[in-house]
Amino acid sequence: MQYADVTNRLAGLGSDKWVLSAAANARIRAGEAIINLTIGEPDVPTPDSLIQSAIAAMGAGRTGYSNGRGEPALLAALSDKYTTLTGRPIGIDRFLCLPGTQTSLYLVLQALCDPGCEVILGDPMYATYEGLIRASGAMPVPVSLDPAHAFRLQAAGIAAAITPATRAILLNTPHNPTGAILRPAELDAICALAAEHDLWVISDEVYGNLTHDGAVFTSALSNQAFEDRVIVTASISKSHAAPGFRSGWVCASADFCTRALPLSETMLFGSQPFIADMTAAAVASPPDLATAMAARMAQRASIIHAALDGVAGLHVHKPEAGMFALLDIRALSNDSQAFALALLDAEAVAVMPGASFGKAFEGWLRLALNASDDATREACTRIKRFAESYQP
Numbered sequence: 001m002q003y004a005d006v007t008n009r010l011a012g013l014g015s016d017k018w019v020l021s022a023a024a025n026a027r028i029r030a031g032e033a034i035i036n037l038t039i040g041e042p043d044v045p046t047p048d049s050l051i052q053s054a055i056a057a058m059g060a061g062r063t064g065y066s067n068g069r070g071e072p073a074l075l076a077a078l079s080d081k082y083t084t085l086t087g088r089p090i091g092i093d094r095f096l097c098l099p100g101t102q103t104s105l106y107l108v109l110q111a112l113c114d115p116g117c118e119v120i121l122g123d124p125m126y127a128t129y130e131g132l133i134r135a136s137g138a139m140p141v142p143v144s145l146d147p148a149h150a151f152r153l154q155a156a157g158i159a160a161a162i163t164p165a166t167r168a169i170l171l172n173t174p175h176n177p178t179g180a181i182l183r184p185a186e187l188d189a190i191c192a193l194a195a196e197h198d199l200w201v202i203s204d205e206v207y208g209n210l211t212h213d214g215a216v217f218t219s220a221l222s223n224q225a226f227e228d229r230v231i232v233t234a235s236i237s238k239s240h241a242a243p244g245f246r247s248g249w250v251c252a253s254a255d256f257c258t259r260a261l262p263l264s265e266t267m268l269f270g271s272q273p274f275i276a277d278m279t280a281a282a283v284a285s286p287p288d289l290a291t292a293m294a295a296r297m298a299q300r301a302s303i304i305h306a307a308l309d310g311v312a313g314l315h316v317h318k319p320e321a322g323m324f325a326l327l328d329i330r331a332l333s334n335d336s337q338a339f340a341l342a343l344l345d346a347e348a349v350a351v352m353p354g355a356s357f358g359k360a361f362e363g364w365l366r367l368a369l370n371a372s373d374d375a376t377r378e379a380c381t382r383i384k385r386f387a388e389s390y391q392p
Contacts, residue, residue: 006135013131017356020340024350035371035379036350040176040323042241043293043370050242053281057274066270068261070097070249074276077283082251086221093254096264097271097279099246101206104233105132107267108250109168111260112200113138117167119202122153124354124361126176126204138167144360147317151178155189162193168200169193171220174207177357177366178326179319181211184218191226201230206248207322209239209290212298215320221251228253238323239290240282247271247279294321297369300376301325304367307380312387323369327351327383330363332390339390340365347382 015022021038028034069075075092082090098104113119115137121129123142133140141161145151158169169190173182182190194201203220211217220230235248250257301318304325309316313331333339336353344350354364371379 006137009134009137010131013128013134017127019337020344020350020352020356023341023344027344027348032348034344034348034350035375035382037368037371037376037379038350038352039370040238040368041243041370042238043296043372044241044289046242046245047240047289050240050278050282054245054274054278057277062273062277064273066273066276068096068265068270069257070095070271071273071276071280074249074280074283077280078249078251081283082221085219086224088224090221090251091254094251094257096250096252096257096260097276098248098250098264099268099271100237100248101204101233101235102128102132102248103246103267104235104248104250105129105202105204106135107260107264108202108231108233108252109133109136109138111256111263112136112202113167116165118163118165119168119170120158120161120166121170122151122172122175123359124151124177124357124364126172127356129170129172130358133170139165141166142358142360145175145178145180150320151175151180151317152182152186153190154186155193158190159193162197162199166197166199168202171201171203173203173205173220174210174217174319174321176207176322177324177352177354177361178317179207179212179322179324181215181217181320182220184222187218187220188223188226191220191223191230194229195226199229201226203230203232205232205234206238208234209287210294210297210323211321212294212301212319217321228255231256236279236282239287240285241289241293242278242282245275245278247275296373297323300369300371300373303373303376304369304380307377308384308387311384312390314387325367325369326354327365327367328363329365329387332387333392334363335392336362336365338392342390343383343386347386349379349382349386 354361
């Protein structure tokens, strides 16, 4: 039997990266008391007000087909959101509504890239990015993110990686897994470089509302001089504790949205109207839930730093935003998956190995900040005990 080449390009780039998470969940289902710090889910359930909004919409008959671009109320809410964010009018013709950031990025890359193209991105990177790029036929070109620059992607590193095949630069700010926030000057330098080489800038900004300790997020759309080549994706999964509803969007130029709309319609001819209504309510509401969640996660990052930084050669990197802290284990091991599996076996603590996020992150671990303060402290106690006696 014959298969499309895309199945070969994506071999090993799917659930294989989530071995630790799958192992932890299997043990939890079997009744083991695992402290699971693998997945970046919100630390609260979806607000009842949003659930009731979706229920009310279904009760009102909002269960039919939608149009391919998005429901009018959601498009209006997104227009208001980005007009406020950028300080200039962002019309409804500059959005496409899709089920989550993942699908949005898939659409964008399919719309921009041909086989043989290259997409530059930071390493470490979110675990699905390589697969998203390869699915389009393009090749990912990783640029190592330097801890000396707090893991913020630099224009100089991008410039050194540009070739005639480069089509786009993929940003993630705030960044997963590092929590780094690109500064306005850094964004401007990257966008200016893209303009010089006629490249697209794709910015995944799903963590934009989850900043810690007064850190300030700047969207890649902020500078009007570059807005025609910048494409932003985001969703309500993190900011509104609604990952299971799969509701996100693309914000780009009107021309991009018009060109990409037929492609979007081949993937999913219109999202569910009742979810669109719920999303419109979420987008239009103050970011109180995200602000409170970010404060709790910043506190847990501080707990981890106080408990583990300097212990047995470990180093903790505190994030500026997002749902994760980083643990540098290179003094003990350069095999993050073996270390994480041994930690799970010995201490019933599940963390993500850095190797799942790119070659530059080998020797690191990613710790989710969505467990309670007490569970986070207990996990630190167990990690400390494991590290102090670890023998590779």
